[in-house]
Amino acid sequence: MQDAELKFVLAGPVGAGKTTTLQSLSDIAPVSTEMPLTDGPMGDKTTTTVALDFAPIILDDGTPLQMFGLPGQEHLAHMREIVMVDALGVVLLLPGDDPNITDQCLKWISSVRGINAEVPFVIGISKTDITPGFRMDTIRCALRDNPVPVFTIDARDREQSAHLVRALLLLID
Amino acid sequence: MLFDIRIAALEDLAEQRVRLAVSLLLADRLRAKVNPWDGTRCHLLVADADDAYGRQALRLALRRGTLVIALGYRAENLGLKPTSPLSTAQMLSREMRTLLEGLALQDEPAPQESSVPQAKIGVGPKVRPVICRLASSQMRGKPYNINCNGRIVLLCPDSGRAYASSHSDLLAVVEGISDSTIERPAPVSVAKMVSCSVEAFLLRAADRAGDRLPNFPQGRFRLEVWPDLGSVPLLLDALKIAKLLTQKAMTPQELRQTKVYDIDPGALNACLWGLAAANLLVDAVPAVQKTTIVSPTRTTVMPAPRKRVKPGIWSSIARRFGLSSC
Helix, strand or coil, X not given: CCCCXXXXXXXXCCCCCHHHHHHHHCCCCCECCEEECCCCCECCEXXXXXXXXXXXXXXXXXXXXXXXXXXXXXXXXXXXXXXXXXXXXXXXXXXXXXXXXXXXXXXXXXXXXXXXXXXXXXEEEECHHHCCCCCHHHHHHXXXXXXXXXXXXXXXXXXXXXXXXXXXXXXXX | CEEEEEEECCCHHHHHHHHHHHHHHHXXXXXXXEEECCCCCCCEEEEECCCHHHHHHHHHHHHHCCEEEEECHHHHHHXXXXXXXXXXXXHHHXXXXXXXXXXXXXXXXXXXXXXXXXXXXXXXXXXXXXXXXXXXXXXXXXXXXXXXXXEEEEEECCCCEEEECCHHHHHHHHHXXXXXXXXXXXXXXXXXXXXXXXXXXXXXXXXXXXXXXXXXXXXXXXXXXXXXXXXXXXXXXXXXXXXXXXXXXXXXXXXXXXXXXXXXXXXXXXXXXHHHHCCCEEECCCCCCHHHCCCHHHHCCCCCCCCCCCCCHHHHHHHHCCCCCC
């Protein structure tokens, strides 16, 4: 019987910061499937992931920890079930500047739970520093039946991204 | 007095933490500069005891009677108390402060700790630290302005955000929390303000207040939600405390004595005050109905039934992400 491969998955809608988070976490440039947005830039976002992102993080004993970033588009939703097979944990990223962030949060939790009801997950919310109207209480209220860690982070910051993973590890512990 | 701190044989991350720790000394009015060790005399040497060059520097410093902080577990071979190489900047800063304050007292008899003993004893509400006042039942959960020499941060526990005119205002008030005043806020639009997590703000401020905080009151407490710790990745102990208190109600003593995680007592005290000020800490109720609500994340304790993971791998992953006590 083979030992399971080690895999964490980054999930979330378009523009949440999955690719950015993966880039900040990995030691080497991740394999990326970024292409220019066909409808033009969305603010600072000029590209989108058209398949998935991947980066191995090599542990101190040489074992690779595989980090996969799921595409956020709905027409690529079929990939989620494939990529999430045997995932040890999921980091769900949400964009803080989305006015429908609560709906997105519940939708993605339902999607993740629909694939694997027991996989532990944490939630990272990006761009709250540029969203004065962001409120944490609405997210917590929506999650009162799922008391998971919800952290506001800067996806570009390696330490903040790693802190999300630390919270995930403590859930698994 | 400007302290001369030297570093020897430190890895990049350790050096960053040391430099950050030195900058944190400013809040206690201890000025210091950091330079590579070149064999000349200094006030304090921070060196890697697991490195041959670092050990050589430590030996020379010890012969001269220089204060030292030895990172690494081979410090014991030199007769030194080892400091974990993964110590956070706050922990290093505390250690430096303890060592350097002794030197400062030798040169400047005027006490630097004049504000500390009163706060520790908790004499009267007038000298109660700001964080403790915000944690009181009268003030908890309500919006307030924190004013530090004209720099103002608006705390909104209900929305979970802290607002200010600029990021430097946020930082300045965190650093100067002990010298701040609390004011009732006037109605204001936050549309053009910068913001951060109110929990992260209060936890950072409590951590800065450090030894000025009295011991957290006895009681059994828990967390109903995880605090927002995303922007305070250096407060590792806060993460561990959050994990423990979301699982079950515990007393401060039980948290101190937990063997699972190595939680610094000072960090624990500050964290509890910060969580209370953020209105997240809940007095435990005897009936534990709430904590037994079935949640997929709470029941997912071990992935072993689903997949087999090589022994020791979780420790490797924890080390990789800087969670050494996981």
